[in-house]
Every structure is written in structure tokens, then in C-alpha cells.
Amino acid sequence: MSPRPPTWARRLLAWIVPDDGLGRTVLADLEEEFLSRWERGPGGARFWYVREALGLAAHFGVRRLGRGLGATFAPGRRSRDLGRAARRLRRAPGFAAVAVLTMALGIGASVAVFSVVKTVLLDPLPYEEPEELVALFEWNTVRDVRKNVANPGNVRVWEERSRALANVSAVSLVQPEPVVAAGEVGEALVVYSAPDFFQLLGVEAAVGRTFRAFSEESEGWEAVLSDAYWRERFSRDPEVVGRTLDVDGTPVTVVGVLPDEYVVHGQEGDLWVRLDLTQGDQATSGRWLYPVGRLADGATVDQARVELEAIAATLRDEYPEFNAGWSVTVLPLQTEVVGDVQAALWLLLGAVGLLLAIACANVAGLFLVRGAQRDREMAVRASLGASREDLVGQLLVESLVVSGTGTALGVLLGHLGTRVFAQGVPDAFALPRVETAGVDPGVLVLAAGLVFLTGMAFGLVPALRAAGTDAAEALHSGGRGSSARGGWVGNGLVVAEVALSVVLLSGAVLLGKSFSELTAVDPGIDPASVVVGRVNPTGEAYEEDADRVAFFETLATELEARPGVEAVGGITFLPIEGWGAATSMWPGDRPPPEDQNRRAADVRNVTDGYFQAMGLTLLQGRSFDRRDVPAAPRVVVVNRTLAERHWPGESALGKPLVINWDDRTPWEIVGIVEDVRMGGLDTDPREAVYLPYAQAPFFGWLHVAVRGTLDAAELAAELRNGVAALDPGVPVSSVEPMEQVVSRSLAGPRVTTVLMGVFAVLATTLAAVGLYGVLAYAVSRRVREIGIRVAMGATTGGILRLVVGRGALLIGLGVAVGWGTAFAGGRVLSGLLFRVDPADPLSLGAAGVGVVVVALLACLVPALRATRVEPLEALRRE
Amino acid sequence: MSPNQFLGEFEQMVLLAILQRRDEAFALEVRREIESRAERTVSRGAFYTTLQRMEEKGYVAWSEDEPTDRHRSGMLRRYEVTAEGLGALRASRDAFRALSRGLDDVLEAS
Numbered sequence: 004m005s006p007r008p009p010t011w012a013r014r015l016l017a018w019i020v021p022d023d024g025l026g027r028t029v030l031a032d033l034e035e036e037f038l039s040r041w042e043r044g045p046g047g048a049r050f051w052y053v054r055e056a057l058g059l060a061a062h063f064g065v066r067r068l069g070r071g072l073g074a075t076f077a078p079g080r081r082s083r084d085l086g087r088a089a090r091r092l093r094r095a096p097g098f099a100a101v102a103v104l105t106m107a108l109g110i111g112a113s114v115a116v117f118s119v120v121k122t123v124l125l126d127p128l129p130y131e132e133p134e135e136l137v138a139l140f141e142w143n144t145v146r147d148v149r150k151n152v153a154n155p156g157n158v159r160v161w162e163e164r165s166r167a168l169a170n171v172s173a174v175s176l177v178q179p180e181p182v183v184a185a186g187e188v189g190e191a192l193v194v195y196s197a198p199d200f201f202q203l204l205g206v207e208a209a210v211g212r213t214f215r216a217f218s219e220e221s222e223g224w225e226a227v228l229s230d231a232y233w234r235e236r237f238s239r240d241p242e243v244v245g246r247t248l249d250v251d252g253t254p255v256t257v258v259g260v261l262p263d264e265y266v267v268h269g270q271e272g273d274l275w276v277r278l279d280l281t282q283g284d285q286a287t288s289g290r291w292l293y294p295v296g297r298l299a300d301g302a303t304v305d306q307a308r309v310e311l312e313a314i315a316a317t318l319r320d321e322y323p324e325f326n327a328g329w330s331v332t333v334l335p336l337q338t339e340v341v342g343d344v345q346a347a348l349w350l351l352l353g354a355v356g357l358l359l360a361i362a363c364a365n366v367a368g369l370f371l372v373r374g375a376q377r378d379r380e381m382a383v384r385a386s387l388g389a390s391r392e393d394l395v396g397q398l399l400v401e402s403l404v405v406s407g408t409g410t411a412l413g414v415l416l417g418h419l420g421t422r423v424f425a426q427g428v429p430d431a432f433a434l435p436r437v438e439t440a441g442v443d444p445g446v447l448v449l450a451a452g453l454v455f456l457t458g459m460a461f462g463l464v465p466a467l468r469a470a471g472t473d474a475a476e477a478l479h480s481g482g483r484g485s486s487a488r489g490g491w492v493g494n495g496l497v498v499a500e501v502a503l504s505v506v507l508l509s510g511a512v513l514l515g516k517s518f519s520e521l522t523a524v525d526p527g528i529d530p531a532s533v534v535v536g537r538v539n540p541t542g543e544a545y546e547e548d549a550d551r552v553a554f555f556e557t558l559a560t561e562l563e564a565r566p567g568v569e570a571v572g573g574i575t576f577l578p579i580e581g582w583g584a585a586t587s588m589w590p591g592d593r594p595p596p597e598d599q600n601r602r603a604a605d606v607r608n609v610t611d612g613y614f615q616a617m618g619l620t621l622l623q624g625r626s627f628d629r630r631d632v633p634a635a636p637r638v639v640v641v642n643r644t645l646a647e648r649h650w651p652g653e654s655a656l657g658k659p660l661v662i663n664w665d666d667r668t669p670w671e672i673v674g675i676v677e678d679v680r681m682g683g684l685d686t687d688p689r690e691a692v693y694l695p696y697a698q699a700p701f702f703g704w705l706h707v708a709v710r711g712t713l714d715a716a717e718l719a720a721e722l723r724n725g726v727a728a729l730d731p732g733v734p735v736s737s738v739e740p741m742e743q744v745v746s747r748s749l750a751g752p753r754v755t756t757v758l759m760g761v762f763a764v765l766a767t768t769l770a771a772v773g774l775y776g777v778l779a780y781a782v783s784r785r786v787r788e789i790g791i792r793v794a795m796g797a798t799t800g801g802i803l804r805l806v807v808g809r810g811a812l813l814i815g816l817g818v819a820v821g822w823g824t825a826f827a828g829g830r831v832l833s834g835l836l837f838r839v840d841p842a843d844p845l846s847l848g849a850a851g852v853g854v855v856v857v858a859l860l861a862c863l864v865p866a867l868r869a870t871r872v873e874p875l876e877a878l879r880r881e
Numbered sequence: 882m883s884p885n886q887f888l889g890e891f892e893q894m895v896l897l898a899i900l901q902r903r904d905e906a907f908a909l910e911v912r913r914e915i916e917s918r919a920e921r922t923v924s925r926g927a928f929y930t931t932l933q934r935m936e937e938k939g940y941v942a943w944s945e946d947e948p949t950d951r952h953r954s955g956m957l958r959r960y961e962v963t964a965e966g967l968g969a970l971r972a973s974r975d976a977f978r979a980l981s982r983g984l985d986d987v988l989e990a991s
Contacts, residue, residue, distance in 0.1 A: 025933050028958045029925075032909040035957065055925060062926025 006041040008034060009049055012056040019060045019067070029059065088401040095373070099405055101772055102369045106409025106454045108765055109362025111416025113355040113450045114442060116758075118421045120352045122440035124341055129264050131205020132297075137304055138268065138339035139171065139294040139311070140332040146585075146603050146689070149332050150339075152176055153292045156284040157318055157326070161294070167302035167310045172200040173280055173294040177270040179704055181541045181734055183249035184236050190539055190734035191232065193250060194272035197280045201227070201261075203297055204268070211244035211259030214277045224255040225277040230263040232273035250276065251541050266340055269293030289664075295336060308333040327598030328587075346834045347755045353831070354510065354762045357503045359450060361769045363457045364496040366409075368776040370402065370461035371493060372783075395463060402462025410455045417450070418442050493777040494813055500770040501817025501858060502824060504763070508850035509825035510832060511763035514756040516846055517836040521752055527679035527688070528578055529618025530745045532710055534718035535577060536738035538726055539704035548700040549633075554729065555696065555705060556629070559612050562725045567713040572613030573696065573705030577741075578679045579748050581686075583607065588692065590649050591659030591669030601663070604645055604690035605681050608699050614640075614676060616708040617741070624656045624674035631695040638695060640674035645690035662692065670694070683748040685837045708741065715740040755835060767854055770817075771861035778810050778865040786872055794874035802870045810862035817858075818851045825850070888940075888973045894919060895931055896940065896970050899960050906960045907946070908932065932960070940966030 013030070020026035033055060040048035092099040127133045140150040141157065153173070162171035175195035182191040201213035208227060215221050226248060228237070237243045247254045255276055270293070280292065298307060308331075315331040338345075381394055425440040538558070545551045559571040576583030587601035611627040613619075622643060631638055639660055646655035659669030678688035696705065709718050719738045726735050782789070789802060797805075829841030839846070888896070898914040899906045908929070915923050935941045943958040962970070 021933075024958075025929060028908060029929050031957055032907075033925075036909055058924070059926050059929075062924070062930070066930065 006038055006045070006048075008037050008052040008056075012053045016056045016060050020063050021067075033059070087397065088404050091401060092404060098369060098373050099408075102366060102405050102458070103409040103412060105362050105365045105369070105769055105772065106406065106458065107412035107416050108769070109359045109366075110410060110413025110450045110454050111420050112762065112765070113359040114414070114417025114447050115420025115424050116351050116355040117446040117450075118417070118443045119424045119440045120348050121443050121446070124345065124348055128266055128337055128340060129206075129262075130266075130336070133337060134335070135298045136204065136336035137168070137296045137298060137307055138334045138336050139296055140334075141290060141315075142330040142332045143328060143603060144330055145328040145601070151329075152290045153294050154290045154325070155280050155282070155292055156322075157315075158292055158294045159281055160318060161296075161311055161314055161331070164314050165296070165307065165310055167299055167307035168296040169299040169302075170199070170203050171294055171296045172197045172203040173292040174200055174269045174275065175278070175280070175293070176291045177272050179537060179539050179736065180251045181539060181732075182251075182274075187236075188732055188734065189236075190537075190736045191250075191273040192271065194269065194275045195278035195280070196275040198277050200275075200295075203295060206261065206265055208259030209262040210241050211257070213259055213261075214275075217277075217279060224250070224253055225258045226250070226255045226274045227259045227261055228257060228274050229261055229272060230265070233260045248274075250274075252543070268295055268336065268340065296333075304333060304335055323598040328601060328603075344751065347751065350510070350831060350835065351755065351758055351762075354507055354759060357507055358762050358766055358769075359453070361500050361503050361766050361773070363454060364500050365769050365773040365776070366406075366454060366457045367461045368493060368496050368773045368780075370458060372776040372780040374461070398462055399459070402459050406455045406458030406462070409458065410451045413454065414447060414451055417447060493780060497770075497774050497777045497813045498817040498820060500766075500773045501814055501854060502821035504766045504770040504854050505818050505821025505850055506825045506828065507759070507763040507766040508853055509821070509847050511756070511759040512846040512850045512853075513829075513832055513836060513839055513841060513843060514752070514759050516843070517839040518749070518752050518756045520838045521684050521749060524680065524684045526579060526684060526745055527619065527677050528741070530741035532712070532718075533617065533708050533741040534715055534722060534738065535706050535708045535741050535744065536719065536722050537704055537736050538573070538707050538722075538733060539736070540730065540733045541703050542732065544730070545703070551703065552697045552700050554733075555610050555707075558707070558725055558729055559610060561728065562709060562721060563612070565711075565721055565725070567717065568709060568711040568721055570612050570616040570710045571707065572616035573610040573707045574613050574617070575608045575702045575705060577706050577744055578617070578681050579683055579745050581682045581748070583681065587663045589661050589663075591661045595661065602648070602690065604641075604692050606662070606664075606692050606694065608694045608696045608701060608705075610696045610705065613693075613708065616710045618710070619679065620677040622675045622677060623654065624672070626674050626676075627693075627695040627697075629697075632697055635698075637668065637670045637698055638673040639670040640676055640693040641672055642676055642678050642688070642691040642693075644678050644688050645692065646672070646675045648690060660692065662694075684745070685748075685752075706737075752835070752837070763850075767857050770854065771857045774810060774813065774858050775861040775864055777813070778806060778862055779868070781809065782806060782865045782869045785869075789869050789872045790874040790876070793872060799870045802872075803866050806866035806869045807859070807862045810866075811859070814855055814858045814862075818855060821854070822847055822851060887976055888969050891927070891931055892935060892940075893970060893973055895928070895935065896962050896966055899941065899962050904959075907957050908960060909957075911960060935966065938965075938969075939963060940969055 016033070017026075017030060020029050033052065037048055037052045040051055128136075130136060139153065139158070139161065141153045142149050143151050155173075158171060158173055162168065165171070174197070177192045177194050179190050180193045182189055182193075184191075196214065198214045198216045201208075206213065209230065210233075211227070213227055214225055228243070233239060233243065243257050244259060246257050248257060249255075261275075296307065298304070311331045311333055315326075315329065319326045319329065384394060421440055421442050538555075540551055540554050545554065555573055559573075562568050562571045584606045585603050586606055587603045589596050589601060609627070611629060611631070614621060614626045624640070626640060627638070639662075641655060641660065649655065649660075650658060655672050655675060658672050660672055661667050661669050676693070679691065680686055681689055681691060707722060709722050711718050711721070713721065722738060723735050726733050789797075789805070792802065792805075825847055826842055832841045894915050895911065898911045898918070901918070902910050902914055912923050912925070912928050915921070915928075932941065936943070940963055941960050942963050943960045946957045946959050
């Protein structure tokens with residue numbers, strides 16, 4: 004074995020030490036010492052050499068970096084370079100524009116999405132020790148409703164018997180109530196709250212105070228306002244504390260205002276009213292609470308869950324009538340608040356991560372290509388005496404101009420994107436806290452830094468190559484070897500980019516298909532030409548049920564008499580919106596089922612015009628009419644699912660139905676209507692019962708639907724005017740076209756789908772640019788070879804095949820890898836897909852084909868350029 | 882040299898080591914000289930950087946010699962101290978002496 008130091012260490016050192024006599028001396032001295040050590044033992048000598056070489060490389064590397072930066076930012080010289088760089092970039096506008104845009108998009112998209120995800124998912128909730136808080140629900144195991152509101156009696160038992168929970172408190176479902184505030188009549192969304200609810204969360208009032216426990220000094224009605232309600236109704240007047248509001252005829256004293264950043268648990272409200280929630284029991288008071296608990300010291304969520312499930316089991320035994328088929332759900336409050344959007348947000352975060360990776364790969368590729376085109380220029384300049392510092396400096400300035408512009412634009416886009424996301428998306432997504440999302444400085448630095456450094460690093464490659472030392476020269480003139488090695492990086496980048504694009508595009512196609520499946524779902528109603536609004540007649544004039552029934556009947560009669568109005572009807576809870584009353588029921592012509600075998604159904608109280616106004620199809624029997632008065636036999640209309648489940652193979656018409664919430668006298672089924680998606684378009688139809696409002700006026704308000712030939716604004720005006728004509732004191736709120744209600748239930752999927760689509764298109768475009776770059780690079784390196792081929796008679800087709808073939812190979816590899824990844828990662832999507840298999844071959848195929856087509860187009864440009872190579876010209880170039 | 886430019890401690894050591902080696906002042910010998918006489922390890926990088934800096938200042942000059950082994954690629958440098966280098970060394974020594982005059986007791990004691 005000849006005494007030679009490790010080649011790689013020697014090359015590394017040769018590349019880094021100054022390219023002058025001193026550098027050669029350093030190498031020679033090191034080798035001299037190496038030789039003398041070799042005689043004492045080759046292994047030790049090699050180890051010694053590597054150690055010394057690394058030390059020297061670090062020393063000279065740091066010095067060079069320092070000098071390079073110093074030289075670069077030395078004022079006079081760099082302003083000259085800056086002018087030169089600007090001129091050069093003007094001559095290559097395509098490169099500059101594409102590089103700048105790539106960087107801006109990569110940074111902008113990732114910063115915006117990450118900032119939102121961080122605010123919504125990662126930042127702790129603004130409560131005291133939020134990790135100790137759990138959200139509690141009752142779980143209807145029969146209908147598989149995991150997050151049902153809870154019964155006050157059950158909640159009280161949980162608190163009494165649980166050791167894992169130190170405290171439990173709750174707020175009610177939201178209740179629209181007429182409120183007289185500052186002399187103005189209006190409707191406000193009221194949430195009834197246990198006195199210790201805000202204390203348990205650790206939320207302090209922004210103005211005034213939150214609730215105190217009931218006591219002798221404090222027994223009246225108290226309210227705290229939401230920040231929004233305080234702003235809209237009281238113009239942020241701090242004097243509001245101590246004032247009295249009239250809530251549905253009851254005087255209520257305002258004691259405080261909640262902070263702006265308060266994250267609502269339960270439903271959004273305008274004001275919270277203190278109520279003693281410990282009064283309700285299992286028998287009479289139904290389920291209407293959103294409880295929260297605080298874990299006892301050292302207790303975990305799992306312990307609380309196990310314990311509460313055991314308590315729920317004993318509650319089933321103690322109150323079989325009420326609790327059969329009910330268990331309990333325990334979730335960390337953070338999980339509950341973030342809710343359903345979690346999956347979509349993580350998905351989008353993954354998508355922008357991929358996009359950022361593609362953008363970086365692309366920037367690297369672009370600079371490599373540009374560098375390759377300038378090898379010659381660099382070589383000439385070096386041979387004319389330009390020092391390495393000159394060349395590095397010049398390229399550094401150029402890269403700085405491009406990367407700096409791109410990064411700055413990206414940061415701007417990130418800001419804008421975050422703002423758009425924070426303000427445009429909340430309605431759609433119901434993202435908690437998203438309004439507070441601002442650009443996260445950490446992620447901004449990370450994304451911008453990553454892209455910027457990529458640009459700078461790859462921008463310097465040509466300078467290092469041109470001014471390389473002996474060793475670098477050797478590496479370089481290895482010819483095939485080096486270009487194969489350099490090409491390997493570029494090829495790898497392209498395969499990765501194509502693969503990532505396929506993954507993103509597959510996701511987008513799957514979501515798109517899922518979305519079109521969703522919109523194709525028949526909601527069971529005909530929302531076109533319908534306007535809905537909540538009408539809430541309360542107060543002394545409407546205390547009697549008969550008064551409200553009469554009010555709604557008169558309203559319908561009056562409105563239907565107007566030209567352009569066809570049908571008018573009211574319902575307690577709008578379909579599609581997803582929430583409302585439900586209870587268990589069973590056929591009255593058979594013995595009642597065991598408690599645990601009872602089936603629950605949605606219950607909706609409707610006026611006689613409802614089915615017609617909302618456009619439900621009557622399948623059998625009749626709908627309600629004015630015969631169905633309190634004194635008449637009690638009748639119901641059921642939906643198809645309920646009829647088929649309880650009376651399979653026979654007609655349910657005329658059958659008796661027991662509803663488990665009154666005296667259990669059976670109701671007679673007089674009609675069967677088509678199913679309606681009560682819980683949103685992506686839910687299966689559930690069993691549902693419609694009661695005539697005249698016989699069951701349990702709720703004070705109704706959502707009144709007005710169908711007509713007028714346009715939406717005119718129908719809305721008819722509704723408002725109609726109510727005002729009867730009684731100007733009756734508030735009308737939430738007036739909107741029914742189509743908007745339906746569309747809202749699609750908003751989440753729509754946003755996810757559109758964003759994924761945008762990301763996928765961006766990714767594919769960027770991948771195409773990257774592919775173009777690498778192939779253009781390859782062609783520019785092979786001009787001489789192509790020239791010779793042409794000179795020797797290669798046809799245009801042959802040359803095209805040569806270039807496109809190479810591109811096709813890369814594309815093929817990328818698509819294969821992408822398919823594999825999309826197939827394996829499809830699970831991620833499954834929760835977001837509706838009636839679409841995450842491995843749907845058609846969608847994956849379409850995504851692959853899409854990427855292939857775009858990528859092949861990108862190949863064609865350099866391929867066509869290759870066919871125009873003039874043999875003589877090419878040969879002269881060397 | 883300008884009189885207000887004094888040599889650093891390490892520069893003085895390098896110059897003195899070159900003078901000590903006389904005709905044998907190859908770079909690696911100089912470094913070994915410092916390590917053995919001053920009983921300290923000398924960072925290779927700092928050493929070469931210092932040599933280069935003093936060459937730029939004109940304190941040292943060098944000539945190249947054939948290496949001992951013909952497989953070797955580079956040349957070995959033999960360094961010598963120039964007249965300017967000697968001047969700087971003297972100036973630094975004088976300054977040191979002037980500053981430490983009368984402090985022999987203290988310096989001895991320490």
C-alpha cells in the first residue's frame with residue numbers, strides 16, 4: 004500500500020484552503036508530516052491526517068466565509084456588483100421572475116397556513132391551566148351521537164361521585180330571547196350559565212366581574228356580555244356594568260363583560276345569564292347542558308373517562324327510563340374546541356409543507372441551471388484574473404437580489420395570506436380563535452430562511468466551480484463522473500418534485516370528487532326560492548300556547564295572501580344545520596321495548612304549511628292542516644327511515660307511535676315524508692318525527708320558511724313586514740335564503756377542497772418548472788454531444804427522444820413514488836372524504852396523468868431547443 | 882515599519898522560531914520549534930494564517946524546496962525573516978523592555 008492520505012480529506016482540504024502558494028504549502032506540509040507518521044503506523048497516520056485536515060478546513064472555511072461576506076458588503080465594490088446584477092437579471096427576466104415567484108409562493112403559503120394552524124391548534128387556550136380542563140358530553144350509544152348535550156341531574160351526579168374531577172360546571176344550549184337594552188327591542192342569544200362556570204375556566208371579566216355563587220346578598224338575575232354584544236349594542240360603554248336589561252320580561256343586572264379573546268365553550272352567545280343549574284333532575288328536565296370539568300391534582304383524562312363511564316353505568320341502573328342507552332364522552336377541552344377542523348388543518352399544513360419542499364427544490368434547480376449556463380462566463384472571467392472573491396461576490400450579490408426579492412415578496416404574501424385566512428375563512432370553518440391569528444415570527448423566519456439560504460447556496464455553485472482549486476478542478480475535469488454526480492442531484496430533485504406533486508394532486512382530486520359527491524346529495528328539501536327567518540313571539544301577549552299558535556297561523560295566512568308568496572311554514576330547528584331536539588319512541592301497537600333497545604328520533608314541531616314551503620315530498624297519507632287542533636286526535640308525520648325501520652314491509656300509516664316525553668298517549672301516524680338530512684349533507688338520514696305545532700307548541704320561536712316567486716331580498720322583506728304588521732314588538736332574526744343554510748354546511752369541505760386544489764396546481768406548476776430546469780441544464784451540458792450526433796446523422800426525432808426520454812424516465816419514477824406515497828398516505832384523508840375511497844384508482848390515476856401531461860410539456864421546450872443545435876456551432880463552443 | 886505597529890505575541894514567537902531554525906526554517910519545522918520551545922500546541926490554521934499575514938506585511942520571505950518524496954505534489958517553503966521583520970521584532974522587544982524597566986522585582990516575584 005502506497006503511503007497516501009485519505010483522498011476525500013485531501014480533496015476537501017484542497018477545496019477549502021486558499022487557492023495560492025500558501026494553500027499548496029499547507030497541503031504539502033501536512034503530507035510531509037503524514038509521511039513521517041506513516042512509517043510509525045499507517046492507521047494512526049491516516050487518522051491523524053483526517054483530524055488535522057478537518058481542523059484546517061474549519062479554520063480556513065470560517066475565514067473564507069468571513070472574507071467573502073466582508074468583501075460582498077464592502078460598499079463601493081458591491082454597488083458596482085449590484086448594478087451589474089440588475090443588468091444581468093434584466094437580461095434573464097424569465098429566470099428572475101420564476102425564481103422570485105417560486106420563493107414567494109412557497110414562503111407565503113406555508114407561513115399563512117402554519118400561522119393559522121398554530122393559533123388554532125397549538126397555542127394553549129386562554130384559560131387557567133387549560134390542560135386540566137375536560138369537555139363532558141353524554142353519549143347516545145344507540146344513535147351513536149357521541150357529543151350530546153347533558154342532563155343537569157346527571158351532571159350533578161358526575162360532580163358528586165367523581166374523584167378524578169375536582170369541579171364540574173356547565174352552560175346551557177343557546178336560547179334566543181327578546182331583550183330590551185338601552186330602550187331598544189331586539190333579540191339576543193342567551194346562554195344560561197352555572198355561577199361557577201367562568202371561575203372554573205379561570206376567565207376574568209374584561210370589565211366588571213364574572214358570576215359569584217348565589218348567596219343572600221346575591222340572589223337576583225345577573226348577566227355578563229360578550230365582547231361583540233358590548234361593542235354592537237353598547238358601543239363599548241364601560242358604564243354598562245350595573246345597568247338593567249329586560250330579558251324576556253325579567254330584569255337582569257349586567258355585572259361584567261367577557262374579554263375579547265374568550266374562547267366560547269358550548270355555543271356562541273350574546274350574553275350569559277346566571278342560573279342555578281343544580282335544580283334539574285333526570286326525570287323531567289331533558290338534556291341541554293354543555294358541562295366542563297377540571298381534573299383533580301394528578302388525575303389524567305383517561306382516569307376521568309374510566310371513572311365517569313362507571314358512574315354513567317350506575318346512572319343507567321338508577322334511572323333506566325331516562326338513561327338507558329346513554330354513556331359519557333370525556334375529551335380534553337382543547338380537542339373539543341378545535342373540533343372537526345383538526346383533520347383538515349393538519350392536512351393543509353402537510354400540503355404546504357410539501358409545497359415548501361418543492362419550492363426549495365425548485366429554487367435549487369433554477370440556480371443550478373442558471374449556473375450551468377454561466378460556467379463558461381465564470382471560467383473566462385477567472386482566467387482573465389478575476390479572483391475567487393470577485394466571482395463569489397458577484398454571484399452572491401445576484402443571488403441576494405433574487406433571493407431577497409423572492410423572500411420579501413413571500414413574507415408579504417404570508418402576511419396577506421394569514422389575514423385572508425383569518426378573516427375570510429372563519430364563517431366557513433368555524434375555526435376557534437382564528438380571528439386572532441397573526442403571522443408567527445418563528446415560522447416566518449424558518450420558511451423565509453430556508454428558501455433564502457437555498458437560493459444563496461445554490462447561487463454560489465458556479466462561482467465555486469469556476470474558481471475551483473486543483474482538487475476541485477480534478478473533480479470537475481473528471482468530466483462524465485462529475486456531471487453524472489451533479490446531474491444526480493438535479494434528477495433526484497425532479498423525481499421528488501414530481502412525486503410530491505402527484506401526492507398533492509391526488510389529494511386535491513380526491514377532495515374534489517368527495518365535494519362533488521356531497522353537492523350531489525339530495526338534501527330532501529328544495530332550498531331554491533325559499534327564505535327562512537327566526538320569529539320569536541314572547542312576552543305577556545304570547546304566554547298562552549294558543550296565542551303563539553294563533554300568531555303563526557295568522558302570519559302564514561297573511562303572507563300567503565301576498566302576490567309572489569306561495570307557501571309559508573314554521574319549524575323549531577332548521578334541517579341541515581345539525582342540531583335540535585330528539586327523544587326515544589316506539590310503536591304503540593306492540594309492547595314497549597326494553598329501555599336499552601329504544602330508538603331515538605329527531606323531533607320537529609312544524610306548522611301546517613311547512614312541508615310545502617320547504618319542498619318535502621309527501622310519500623303517503625297527508626300533511627298537517629287546520630283540523631289538527633289541540634282538541635282533535637293527536638297526529639304525527641314521520642319520515643321514510645322511521646317508517647321502514649319500525650314497520651318494515653308494511654305501511655306505517657294509521658299506526659300509533661309513543662313519544663317518550665309526555666304522557667305516552669300514542670300519536671297516530673297520518674303521513675310519511677321523504678328523508679331530510681337533518682345533520683348536514685354528509686350525514687345519513689336519521690329517523691324523524693314531525694309534530695303539528697298546534698298540538699305541540701313546546702317552543703316559543705319558529706324558523707319560518709317563505710317560498711315564492713319573488714327574489715330572496717323581496718321574500719325576506721315580505722317576512723319582516725308581515726311580522727311587523729302583526730306585532731312590531733316580535734323580533735325577526737337570522738333571515739337568509741335557505742340555499743345559504745345548505746351551502747354553509749358545505750363550507751368547510753369547500754375551503755379544504757379549494758385550498759388543496761390551489762396547492763396542487765401550484766405544486767404541479769413548480770414541479771414542471773423544476774423539470775424544465777433540470778432538462779435544460781442537461782441539454783446545455785450536452786450541446787457538444789448533441790452537435791456530434793446531429794453531424795453524424797441523428798434525426799430530429801432521435802434528438803427529441805434522447806431528451807424527452809430522459810425526462811420521461813424521471814417523470815415515470817416520480818409518478819411511481821408519488822402513487823406509492825398517496826396510496827400509503829390516503830388514510831390521512833379518509834376522515835375528510837365522503838363516499839370516496841382514499842385509494843380510489845380513478846382519482847389517483849387522473850392525478851398521475853395530470854402531472855405527466857404537464858411535466859411532458861415542460862420537457863418539450865428543452866427538447867425542441869436541442870433539435871435546433873447547429874453541429875458546427877456546438878463543436879466550436881468548446 | 883510604522884513605529885506604532887507592534888507585533889503580536891504569536892507573531893513574535895513565529896519570527897523567533899524562524900530565526901532559531903536558521904537554514905532549516907521549513908514551515909513545519911518552524912511550527913515544531915514553537916511547540917517544543919514554548920511548550921504549547923500551535924493551531925495549524927492559525928500558524929499558516931500568521932505566516933501569510935507576516936508575508937503580506939513584508940516581515941518574512943520564502944523560497945521553495947523540492948520535497949523529500951517524489952510522489953509529493955506540493956512544494957515545501959523555507960522561510961526567512963526579512964530586515965523589516967527584524968526591525969519589527971526589535972521594536973517590539975524595545976517597547977517591552979521600556980515598559981518592564983524597574984519592574985524586575987515584581988516580575989521575578991510572580
